Amino acid sequence: MASHLRVFTALCLLSAFLCMVGFAIAVPNLVVEGRVYCDTCRAGFETKATEYIEGAKVKLECKNYTTGASTFTAEGVTNTMGTYQISVSDDHQEESCAVMLVSSPRSDCSEISDGRNLAPVVLTHNVGITTGVRYANSLGFLKDEPLASCGQMLMQYALGVDD
Numbered sequence: 541m542a543s544h545l546r547v548f549t550a551l552c553l554l555s556a557f558l559c560m561v562g563f564a565i566a567v568p569n570l571v572v573e574g575r576v577y578c579d580t581c582r583a584g585f586e587t588k589a590t591e592y593i594e595g596a597k598v599k600l601e602c603k604n605y606t607t608g609a610s611t612f613t614a615e616g617v618t619n620t621m622g623t624y625q626i627s628v629s630d631d632h633q634e635e636s637c638a639v640m641l642v643s644s645p646r647s648d649c650s651e652i653s654d655g656r657n658l659a660p661v662v663l664t665h666n667v668g669i670t671t672g673v674r675y676a677n678s679l680g681f682l683k684d685e686p687l688a689s690c691g692q693m694l695m696q697y698a699l700g701v702d703d
Contacts (some may be wrong), residue, residue: 570628572600572661575641576618578649579681580683581690586658587697589687592622595645598627602637602663611635615642632669633664639676649683656680668699 576596580589594619602612612632616624616639626639638660644650659676661670 546657568675569631569665570672570674571665572616572626572628572663572674572676573640574598574624574659575622575678576624576641576644577622577678577680578644578683579644579656579680580649580687581634581694581696582686583697584653584680585689586678586680587646587690587693591616591649593636593646593649593681594620594622596616596622596624596681597642598624598626598639599642600628600637602635603631604635612637614619628663631664631666633666636664637661637663639679641679644681646681648685649681651682651684652681671693 562634576593578585578591578593579585579587580591581587598616598618599613600614600616600662602610603609608681612628612630612635614626614628616626618624628637639659640659641652656679660675661676663674665672
């Protein structure tokens with residue numbers, strides 16, 4: 541009876557150890573997080589009228605600094621708050637990485653324009669950042685037609701007014 545208990549205890553401990561090892565291997569080293577929005581005023585930046593897009597697709601791509609060859613790609617999809625998270629299991633210190641827009645589920649807000657379509661991100665632990673989360677700048681699709689309220693709202697930003 542005592543030997544069965546020892547065998548059972550040993551199996552439980554071994555199982556627990558293997559679960560911990562498996563968990564450690566499965567946990568990504570880094571997570572890239574960002575948001576995707578609809579630029580409802582076609583202003584080129586986030587405003588009070590910005591709407592965050594659920595179901596937008598983005599792609600993370602890393603390229604070798606020297607050759608420019610793609611070394612890593614992963615895709616993500618935004619949640620109800622327009623936020624995506626992409627897990628990265630390797631260090632990409634010798635590479636240039638960026639998140640880019642792929643597609644929008646909104647037919648009225650799917651135009652991709654330069655300036656808000658790409659967000660560079662540093663994917664290495666060798667930069668003095670203690671957390672494993674890397675935040676990318678927000679990416680934006682342009683709405684087909686600006687909202688009627690945009691003109692008045694953008695005046696609050698004093699755009700186009702030189703003092």
